[in-house]
Amino acid sequence: MRKIAVLTSGGDSPGMNVAIRAVVREGIRLGCEVFGVYGGYEGLIEGRIKRLSERDVGGIIHRGGTMLQTSRSERFRTEEGRARAVRQLQASGIESVVVIGGNGSFEGAKKLEAEGVATVCIPGTIDNDMPGTEMTLGFDTAVNTVVEAADRIRDTSFSHDRIGLIEVMGRNSGSIALWAGVACGAEYVIVPEIEFRIEDLIRKLQASIRDGKRHSIILSAEGVGSGADIASRIKAMAGYDVRTTVLGHLQRGGSPTAADRVLGSRWGVEAVHLLTRGERGRLLGIVSNKIVAHRYDDPIRQENHNDVSLATILQNLSI
């Protein structure tokens, strides 16, 4: 009987539980024993491994976070740490691992694969910054969370004739800012992929005010620096009343959207199918609404997630 483990690693993202549920239930349905590793790679090093039943993953489909918990593990970056992780798997007779996480976790999975463990990687991060997929698990939920917050901030910005600047997550990626910006009708977006000139932003704000619109919403991605700093520069240069909101970890939690639940279910099932067919060393993705599985050793195309044309759409539609 095949023994498969599943773990979540790096920043959590809404939908990780959905993927865990799918791996466990599909694995057991196909006659595998499925194990949960608690606490990501750090937990793997420590041998925090427990066999899971179909019932153990009940009641989690609608929950954010990850029931298995997660970690950022420095030890796993070392050869000794990984050797210990491999020994823990061997001690439980586990030959394959489904890793749910972002880019860093994917790097870790490649190393596990090279050390003889069969792995499949599910892209789980709110950042939408992974190669070979148009979407990552949790991105849709995070974007919806930002849009909801931006709508609220717009209400009060309008009442007070103020500018609301919202700093959103995304490490080095502007995806959340661009998607949420278009979806909430933001007046301006500041992202690492596009050169930012404060003079352009101020010109745009002045044009709006001349036109009779006295409030605006600006989304800035954390990758361009502090939103509060940008706000004080705007205040200093143009004298506008800018209020900054840093959404922070609010964006990482919450019930996954239907889109994330469907994606997590499809990927969890596919990961098990690959491993039971002996197909290993695969990074899952979704391209043109089709599930794809890239070999780790293939050059994996970096999709243009941060389609900067979204910034043009945003600019042209927000007047």
Ligand SMILES: Nc1ncnc2c1ncn2[C@@H]1O[C@H](COP(=O)(O)OP(=O)(O)O)[C@@H](O)[C@H]1O
């Ligand atoms: N080059 C690497 N080699 C081995 N393990 C890595 C490597 N990069 C990242 N990892 C492991 O993956 C974990 C998660 O990566 P991180 O970048 O924090 O999050 P994410 O996977 O969400 O992008 C790291 O804490 C580390 O344990």
Ligand SMILES: O=P(O)(O)OC[C@H]1O[C@](O)(COP(=O)(O)O)[C@@H](O)[C@@H]1O
């Ligand atoms: O969880 P932490 O340590 O606060 O890290 C914050 C970072 O994690 C993220 O929320 C998610 O990124 P990862 O999925 O790559 O971990 C980033 O947007 C942000 O830069």
Ligand SMILES: [Mg+2]
């Ligand atoms: Mg990442």
